[in-house]
Amino acid sequence: MTRHVDTVKDAETTPETDQPYADLGLKSDEYQLIREHLDRRPTSSELAMYSVMWSEHCSYKSSKVHLRQFGEKVPAEAKDILLVGMGENAGVVDVGNDLAVTFKIESHNHPSYVEPYQGAATGIGGIVRDILTMGARPVAVMDPLRFGPADAPETHRVLPGIVAGIGGYGNCLGLPNIGGEVVFDPTYIGNPLVNALCVGVVPHDRIQLSAATGPGNHVVLFGAKTGGDGIGGVSVLASESFDDGDGSGGPNKRPSVQVGDPFAEKVLIEACQELFEQQLVVGIQDLGGAGISCATSEMASNGDSGMHVWLDRVPLRDSTLAPEEILMSESQERMCAVVAPAKLDAFMAVCRKWDVEAVVIGEVNDSGRLTIEWHGDQIVDVPPKTVAHDGPVYERPYARPIWQDALQADAPTKLSRPSSGDELRETLLSLLGSPNLASKSWVTDQYDRYVLGNTVLAQPEDSGIVRINEDGLGIAISTDGNGRYGKLDPYAGAQLALAEAYRNVATTGAKPLAVTNCLNFGSPEDSDVMWQFAETTRGLADACLQLGVPVTGGNVSFYNQTGETAILPTPVIGVLGVIDDVARRTPMAWDADGDSIWLLGETADEFGGSEWAHLRGHLGGLPPKVDLDRERLIAEIAVAASRDGLLTAAHDVSVGGLGVSLAEMALRSGKGARIFLPDGLDPFVALFAESAGRIVFVVPRSEEFRFTDMCTARGVPAARIGVVDSELGGLEVQGHFIVPIDEMRTTSEATFPALFD
Amino acid sequence: MAPIDSSHIPPIEQPEKPVARVVVDVMLKPEILDPQGQAVLGALTRLGHSDIVSVRQGKRFEILVDAAPDAAALDQIASTLLANTVIEDYTIHVEEQ
Amino acid sequence: MAPIDSSHIPPIEQPEKPVARVVVDVMLKPEILDPQGQAVLGALTRLGHSDIVSVRQGKRFEILVDAAPDAAALDQIASTLLANTVIEDYTIHVEEQ
Amino acid sequence: MSARIGVVTFPGSLDDQDAARAVRIAGAQAVSLWHGDADLKGVDAVVLPGGFSYGDYLRCGAIARFAPVMQNVIDAARGGLPVLGICNGFQVLCESHLLPGALIRNDVRKFVCRDQLLRVETANTAWTSDFADGQEILIPLKNGEGGFVADQRTLDQLEGEGRVVFRYLHDNPNGSYRDIAGITNDRGNVVGLMPHPEHAVETLTGPSLDGLGFFSSVISQLVDA
């Protein structure tokens, strides 16, 4: 079997050769653009690089024009806290004490559909490397997930594997899982969402960037060997250059699934920590999508330099790989670093200590070009910026869907509402047992939340909190995203998602600082979907500006649909907060008898997109009203009251309404409470409406004056709605019903085991 | 002595003589990364077994059947339950008893 | 072209044809409960395969050796590393290539 | 001078820093020991921490057993050095034959992380002397392969010699025979258990302070000795 490699010389001498650009997903004008950049036809290796780097996933060609808003509508607060902004692997936020925090969410939706366990596992692996790349030590992960109906066979095929994969990889890395989401909706049935968040901590002076600078510096590839993982369509190229008579080996056998090796990643993390500590790298980049193509072109482009790579030096797991495939391979657990010659020996010594394979594959130069050779032949010679940053940009057409008005007009007013005490009680129990609200411990008990010994709050608390230094400095993170609200009004839906994550962080006593996001949508070539996307980004950017929390980075996942049906527009928003002393975090469980229960904010008759309507198969109307000024004020109260020691517990009110929030507090604490609903409000609305901008606070009697003063000063309505009473053994809604804690617990905890065991 | 929870004591199996023993071997496809095999190879190398060039780790199922085994049914079991054919290959051997 | 420190360049892997393929099968001893085998059996029973009376799950190692395999060395590898003889039995098959 | 307690780090160890923190909180000095370094640095006791040594591929603890540091740990343990194996450390102790039996995949076939109630069956070991016989303690449990198994004779012998140190209460999380959560060797200096005492040493991060008793036990024995 002989293999002819398409060289730069070949490309110059055979300009007319037909190239399978369409099979690689490139449009003919994109192919023409490549020819213009190069002033000749691309070699097959160059074509491979451009095709993946210009894919939607890597180039953001459909979303870029909308994402720009995050860089334009920047809140004033950003300049005080953002050490590294959007555009790097992950944003870096100053949290004081010479420490910074970096966090990001990424999607691994499609791989997790194909092979749930490995898809989800490698999703965790990928986001952890993004955080590692910034010079940080990863300290926690979270996993926002979306599935089809809980009782659908398809959900049973994917959910257990996805959960096991997230646990299998994250647990083995020794990263506590401190939160996430499990949401069910029919639109996700053929397209589950697996989003993964990682957060890391880095001292200011150790922040790393992914720029290749310093001519003469080495380019080192380290970590796992390169195999034929995830090279998909690029095999077309490789097969064209094969004299592939016997059909054995070669591209047709390339795996479509990437298998993760968490142990390899764990030692990579430890090795990188030592490299950073000893200051042995000039620049560093993880290998994720588009593998070596991405890492080399981005680093050279970021460093405004040139780079030469000897591709045949890449350690291979499969010796039959063609150069195009090596360039594209998405094999996991690999990193690429730029290292000064004087530090190379020390670099290699660290890698040897951790048994991490490391090889010099290239050198930085000042040619301004990325050149790659393969056994002496030049196969790539490109300006790196044209690959990494100057891809095509599309203004995809978008328009408000014709069905949007009808959807908004179809408010859930015709559904019959419970009114008697028994009916209200049954409604509460049915919500507590519904898959979206039931106890998620079947899932979260598969995740290690203790490892590293710094987890102060984890699920089911409003946000996860980890301690990040010996003085008790901590960070809080929450993710949220209600696709049903997004469908009813994507602008408001994005703002509600942000508001909820922001509120959750504040509820635990942390000051919200910064935002990351993962935007999960259907096809950008559908003008309805594109409108949802445009509205979402506009809503999110406006809300971030108003709440004073900058977007630090994120990820876009398009083409999430089952056949022609797009998923609900699902922005998953992560908010990071800081708390100066984790000992004052506010938990959700109330404790002392006699403490007062207060509700801040206002409740309106808002059921559009609610869980109650969802359980009746209804989606229509408008989502809850957004009031960002109110959100800001109640967050201020949550943080200030925690700082002043006025609170024993707090919990935000969102999906399922006040009734569900109170039940969750009772379940968490094991103690009951007596609740008195305000006069003049329909008890059903009081208990189950999903109005935003509300938090339940639990305040000792002795602190009530100070607490109410705080609310009055900010003009936030506050109502005393109950008192903790362990004698009751349950939640009593005075004048309506009482429900024992045991009954609520059985209902809440039975759902997942009944579905998935 | 502490009370013993007998549910954790394995039952003494008294099977009737089964008709056939079926062995299903499941191995990762050759192109799929095998971190377990790699780990074993690493350990063997550290222990000085330098002549071992590759190790792959898979699963072995021993199944006892008390009716004449049905090849099609076995293949279906192997391909849908025992092996994940996205990443694994399998082979089936039947030994009549 | 840049000077190359050859110590950092990987050897081009030219796998010589290995001399032998060794298969080691490892199964839990019969008296040890096998939760994975039980789970498979349970699933098969639910799927209606009532003629399957027992399933046990073990491990299979496929090892390539590029020297004549040494029976004593292989036995040592199997008994100390591949199997935990406190709970597992093993068998070794050598296939010369 | 305070006691010096070594904590071994294998590649893939995860709870080594936590074990070291627990040692410090209990008032001893934590000394880190590296798997590739045979030297025990003259420590007074050793903790083999939780994690996934070498990825826990093959069998948990099977590869770590051959690490250079382990030969000295094994010899010293046979000579009476107090050794505590937590989770993966327990698995390493069984694989090394310092403790009988083995740990297999949980009968529920899932990783289980939860707060677990245990009964301390004997205070007569180096790591439990500060507890009372029969005392109930609450500490985190988190493992995928925590099912303790051994043949009937071994189990009877462990029971008969009072070497079952911890038993799961209420709900056996992993199918361990006879609800066994931890055991000791015949001298009582080597103890292994699946749950994690090092995660129950601070109110802020653990469900109780019950884990401190493990470390205070060994420290008071070292002081008395």
Ligand SMILES: Nc1ncnc2c1ncn2[C@@H]1O[C@H](COP(=O)(O)OP(=O)(O)O)[C@@H](O)[C@H]1O
């Ligand atoms: N929804 C988004 N909002 C803000 N920034 C985004 C978004 N999506 C992507 N980005 C930013 O674009 C850059 C490239 O994203 P991505 O390709 O996901 O990074 P990586 O190459 O590290 O995987 C990153 O800085 C990322 O944070």
Ligand SMILES: [Mg+2]
């Ligand atoms: Mg990246």
